[in-house]
Amino acid sequence: KNEVEQSPQNLTAQEGEFITINCSYSVGISALHWLQQHPGGGIVSLFMLSSGKKKHGRLIATINIQEKHSSLHITASHPRDSAVYICAVDWNNDMRFGAGTRLTVKP
């Protein structure tokens, strides 16, 4: 069983919709990351969280340490948000990755 589970695996939305991607993990972590991988393959680090909530533009990330769960929200989604979103956790001097959520936003 993977230590990090993401849902959904694939998500298609219309431009303007509110998007939520979920990440659950089964181990004690020191931090959680959200990464964005563009269709061309490049990876961007969006957030690093150890508690609470962070916001950057239209992106919001939350984490509940007790429930071992994090969410990534995108408000007013746009076709340029189409990418694979990957959750990763810092655990025991190592990192574990989710399988990713492929988001497609249609105009």
Place this chain on the structure above:
Amino acid sequence: DARVTQTPRHKVTEMGQEVTMRCQPILGHNTVFWYRQTMMQGLELLAYFRNRAPLDDSGMPKDRFSAEMPDATLATLKIQPSEPRDSAVYFCASGFDISEQFFGPGTRLTVL
């Protein structure tokens, strides 16, 4: 615009050959990471360095892989001998501590 650079961007080689991938971290960053991404396994952390010292390389197959930082401006990942199962995209990232990471464009390796 500071960014992490990786060379080569693409490499095709034959099984048994040595492969060396290079990474130039962003100037001033003290932590460098090597990742591997495959369709089957997704992203995996292979190794990371802080202040040029290896902190963790438990994700790396030790018999054929080696990672070094000969100086603060260069990190290398070497595979010898390479095998077809090593075919993947290898990403380097740099930052301060494990919290902030800036990724390079990756090296796409194909071992025939």
